[in-house]
Amino acid sequence: IHAIVDRWDSDVARTVTISRRHALEQIESRAEKYEIDCGFRRCSLYRYATSDDAKEFLEREYPASLEAALPVRQEEKLPFPLLHLCGPVVVLENQAQFDPHAYVSGLARISAGQGCRIFENARVVELDTSKRIVYTEKGKVKAKEIVLATHSPIDFHLVQAEMIVNREYGIAARIERSSFPPGIFWEKGTEQLSIRNLEVDQQTFLISVGGAYKTGQEDATTNLDRLEAATRTYFKRCEIAFRWSAQNYRAADDLPYIGRDASGCFVATGFQTDGLVYGTLAAAIIADEIGGSNNVFASLYKADRFSPIKGAKRMAEETKGVLTSLVKDYLLGQEIIPLSQLMPNTAAMVEFENETLAVYRDKNGKLYAVSPVCTHLKCKVHWNDVESSWDCPCHGSRFAPDGTIIEGPATEPLTQKFLHKR
Ligand code: FES
Numbered sequence: 001i002h003a004i005v006d007r008w009d010s011d012v013a014r015t016v017t018i019s020r021r022h023a024l025e026q027i028e029s030r031a032e033k034y035e036i037d038c039g040f041r042r043c044s045l046y047r048y049a050t051s052d053d054a055k056e057f058l059e060r061e062y063p064a065s066l067e068a069a070l071p072v073r074q075e076e077k078l079p080f081p082l083l084h085l086c087g088p089v090v091v092l093e094n095q096a097q098f099d100p101h102a103y104v105s106g107l108a109r110i111s112a113g114q115g116c117r118i119f120e121n122a123r124v125v126e127l128d129t130s131k132r133i134v135y136t137e138k139g140k141v142k143a144k145e146i147v148l149a150t151h152s153p154i155d156f157h158l159v160q161a162e163m164i165v166n167r168e169y170g171i172a173a174r175i176e177r178s179s180f181p182p183g184i185f186w187e188k189g190t191e192q193l194s195i196r197n198l199e200v201d202q203q204t205f206l207i208s209v210g211g212a213y214k215t216g217q218e219d220a221t222t223n224l225d226r227l228e229a230a231t232r233t234y235f236k237r238c239e240i241a242f243r244w245s246a247q248n249y250r251a252a253d254d255l256p257y258i259g260r261d262a263s264g265c266f267v268a269t270g271f272q273t274d275g276l277v278y279g280t281l282a283a284a285i286i287a288d289e290i291g292g293s294n295n296v297f298a299s300l301y302k303a304d305r306f307s308p309i310k311g312a313k314r315m316a317e318e319t320k321g322v323l324t325s326l327v328k329d330y331l332l333g334q335e336i337i338p339l340s341q342l343m344p345n346t347a348a349m350v351e352f353e354n355e356t357l358a359v360y361r362d363k364n365g366k367l368y369a370v371s372p373v374c375t376h377l378k379c380k381v382h383w384n385d386v387e388s389s390w391d392c393p394c395h396g397s398r399f400a401p402d403g404t405i406i407e408g409p410a411t412e413p414l415t416q417k418f419l420h421k422r
Contacts, residue, residue: 002064004254012300013068016255019297020274023281024096031098036106040098043183046078047090050189055087057188062090079181084189084233095184097196100276124154125411129263145290147266149282151249152395152409156377159257159303160409163249163270165396166212169224169386170245171231172198172205173238180206180234191230205242206235212273215247216393220386245387247396247407248273258282258301259289266290267303334372334380339419342367347383347390347401357417358383358390360401368401369419375412390414 004013031040049055065072074088108118122136127146134141152160180197187193193210208231213223228240251257251270256278261267266289268282281297288295334349336356342348347360349372358372358381370390372380379394389406390399398406403414 001068001070002060005064005067007254010064010067012255013064015297015300017068017070019281019300020277022297023277023284026280026284027098027103027276028096030107031103034106034110036103036110038098038100038103038106040096040103041182042094042096045092045095045184045186047092047186047188048078048082048088049086050082050084050187051086054188058087058090062088065090065092078185079183082234086189097184103276123405127154127265129265145266147268147286148261149268149279151247151269151407153261153267153269154408154411157267157409158262159251159267159269160395162252163395164252165215165247165249167215167220167223167245167247167391168209168212168273169220169227169243170207170209171227171240172207172242173231173235173240175204175206175235175238177204179204187230191226193227193230195231195234206231206238208234212248214393215396215398216382216384216391220384224386247398248275249396256282256301257303257305258285259298259303261303334382339367346385347388352417352419355417357419358414359419360388362401367419368403369417370399370401370403370414371417372414374410375414376408376410381414 001013001017004016028040030036031038047058047061049058062072062074070092071094072090072092075091076088078085078089112118119136119141122138124134124136126135127133128135129146132143132146134143134146152163152165175197177199182197185193185195187195191211193208195206195208198205198207208227210230211223211227213220224243231240232238249270250272256268256270256272258268258278258281259266266286268279268286271278281301285295285298285301289298336349336351339350339352339359342350342359342361344361344365345363347358350357350359350369352369356372357369360368360383362368372390374381374392374394374397376392376395376397379392381390381392381399384391384398388401390401392398392410395409397408397410399410399414400406403416405411405413
């Protein structure tokens with residue numbers, strides 16, 4: 001919150017928290033009205049520091065939250081013992097937890113029952129915004145209005161210039177029933193964790209998510225290891241049952257982009273890690289606009305705002321990271337090794353017939369070679385050794401070892417290359 005107060009002002013921060021509360025109430029009332037079994041429950045959010053730097057952060061966050069009209073209070077302790085707690089705990093009540101997949105599937109079922117047509121597994125590859133046609137890999141859809149509700153709109157879109165791309169890992173560790181209290185716990189310290197418990201099929205898990213790292217710029221294994229180590233400070237010998245990851249996009253000025261863009265389409269993106277709340281808010285704003293009524297929150301989030309001053313510092317830091325990566329890649333190059341040194345289940349840049357190729361050797365020895373040049377705007381991809389993918393540091397496109405697109409904004413796969421002598 002204090003970032004929004006500093007960058008904008010406390011009126012904006014207050015409007016953000018009010019709009020988010022409305023969205024949360026909509027989720028709750030829909031789950032109830034349509035009897036969606038998504039385990040919606042109200043609970044408290046606890047924010048606490050485990051280092052001196054983080055303590056300072058929370059000391060700024062508490063008054064900013066009050067300025068933004070959030071009903072926060074400070075407590076001395078967490079509802080469980082934690083040795084390295086630094087300073088007071090900031091508690092915000094009346095937050096919520098639910099199973100997002102169950103909720104969204106429930107909404108999809110109800111919408112389909114009311115005549116809404118949903119096409120899955122049909123990636124959008126082209127847009128004709130003037131004729132309002134969306135081309136997918138399997139066919140085209142014509143509509144009066146197009147809503148680009150996506151991480152990053154395909155091809156080139158102005159919002160890409162102002163968005164920061166991160167990945168985050170999540171793990172679920174099996175724990176004893178009732179060994180962790182209900183609530184959402186955000187630790188800020190050497191690591192940044194978001195922790196909560198989950199009961200499913202008579203098993204209890206500790207869900208731990210965190211440690212955002214820059215897509216295509218940082219080492220994925222190190223980040224996952226750090227998340228696991230930080231989680232074990234809570235449950236030393238817990239068994240990690242599941243691991244996963246997700247990507248998020250954050251606007252440099254901290255507010256999502258919701259509304260019409262320059263082409264006349266609607267866009268809904270830059271939700272950071274708050275997609276369910278901001279997604280719900282975006283649906284309400286865009287539905288109102290299509291229906292011809294005014295939404296009081298629309299002007300705050302409008303998608304054609306560009307606020308280079310507000311996001312300047314963060315964008316400068318971000319651009320520095322991307323530029324450093326570009327300079328390294330194009331001037332110094334990523335480390336290149338001979339193909340013979342490429343071990344099974346690893347990937348590297350390999351020189352072959354005077355060309356640098358991105359090559360992965362799978363665990364059975366099979367080789368996959370592709371061009372390292374991202375098909376979006378020509379940055380160079382980097383290997384992600386946790387998820388076996390080529391990730392682009394510039395706008396977050398990701399590709400499988402054979403070049404297939406995992407996620408955009410790129411719409412073309414990496415060019416496949418062949419490693420036999422010509
Ligand atoms: S995602 Fe934009 S250049 Fe790769």
